[in-house]
């Protein structure tokens with residue numbers, strides 16, 4: 001079995017030596033995705049799609065529990081819509097795919113394949129909203145979007161990806177602001193409790209905010225290479241799109257007013273986050289809450305009487321408790337199967353052989369810690385359930401420990417550069433000038449990830465220009481290289 005292990009590990013690059021290659025090897029070899037024939041597109045294979053379905057189910061439940069309903073809007077948007085909001089068109093025009101012809105015939109107006117849906121939804125809302133009685137509007141859409149990116153990587157940046165986008169409308173600005181903050185909190189809870197990824201939440205700078213938003217909030221997750229993955233954003237759009245699309249409502253006081261909007265989204269990027277926050281030298285490590293298979297049962301010496309029957313019995317008892325259990329009865333050696341399922345990140349495996357049946361117990365192995373335990377068949381479903389809960393908890397704690405150990409406070413640009421180059425996030429004081437933000441990006445390749453809600457004074461000078469900052473003059477911000 002040891003030789004099997006070594007052989008298998010050879011198939012994926014060393015996570016400590018070549019993280020980008022490790023990522024590529026893992027996503028392809030575990031059959032999460034494959035490359036589509038058109039450059040920059042990805043095919044999400046059943047194993048990857050099952051993770052997405054689990055993400056969708058967990059998040060959809062939370063989106064509905066906070067008062068939203070799902071709807072679906074067309075993917076084709078008249079080009080003129082994109083032009084209506086100045087910042088929005090500037091932000092998205094370079095990467096939109098356009099439909100110009102139907103067959104041989106040129107269209108009188110080009111169509112945009114949606115890069116995001118603020119414009120088409122804004123257009124529809126202008127028809128649906130007339131009175132204060134029509135507010136708030138709380139709609140979410142699960143959809144695909146297209147953004148033609150120059151450099152692409154599966155899940156992280158692809159020409160087409162899947163996501164959800166919430167679009168709400170409110171009578172007063174405070175409500176829109178509260179909504180943007182509330183959904184960020186929903187995302188954070190989801191990231192931590194379902195994906196087992198601790199996130200840093202805060203506000204984006206003017207430079208990094210969404211094209212067309214007044215304020216963008218973000219959750220940033222640290223990957224194992226110390227880079228940040230922007231994992232979800234919420235936007236207070238203020239009245240920008242309401243004015244561009246002439247959404248107006250007659251308020252209680254008889255005055256015609258523009259309402260306030262939000263939008264918010266997370267995407268299949270989250271699968272990239274799972275891979276890069278939890279993986280190890282053997283491949284994927286999936287948190288039980290989203291793992292397509294939570295327990296894999298591997299028969300040992302399956303040709304011997306009673307082994308397959310026992311495996312089936314075990315699977316049934318685990319399934320009866322709501323555990324996603326499967327048997328791998330393919331014609332391969334147990335060692336080969338151990339390696340395969342470890343690479344695929346299945347949270348736990350159970351080995352069932354003739355000796356186990358005799359002793360009335362079996363071997364249980366955790367993917368997160370590689371710990372081996374022996375469980376009696378009696379009451380095994382409950383024991384496994386508790387282990388899965390512990391794996392989920394342990395993965396979050398491990399990620400939190402890793403993250404906290406890789407956040408450094410810096411006082412100078414040189415320190416900042418050294419820290420991000422060696423795989424850390426930097427917490428530092430910033431004078432708030434766009435120039436300093438740009439210099440930092442240019443000199444260190446790190447961008448301003450967010451300004452955390454909990455502002456704490458971590459220095460007395462701007463990390464870039466050195467300007468002294470007294471009292472609440474400075475802004476505490478996180479800087480990191482990012483995906």
Ligand SMILES: [Zn+2]
Pocket residue numbers: 430431432433436462463464465466467
């Ligand atoms: Zn400065």
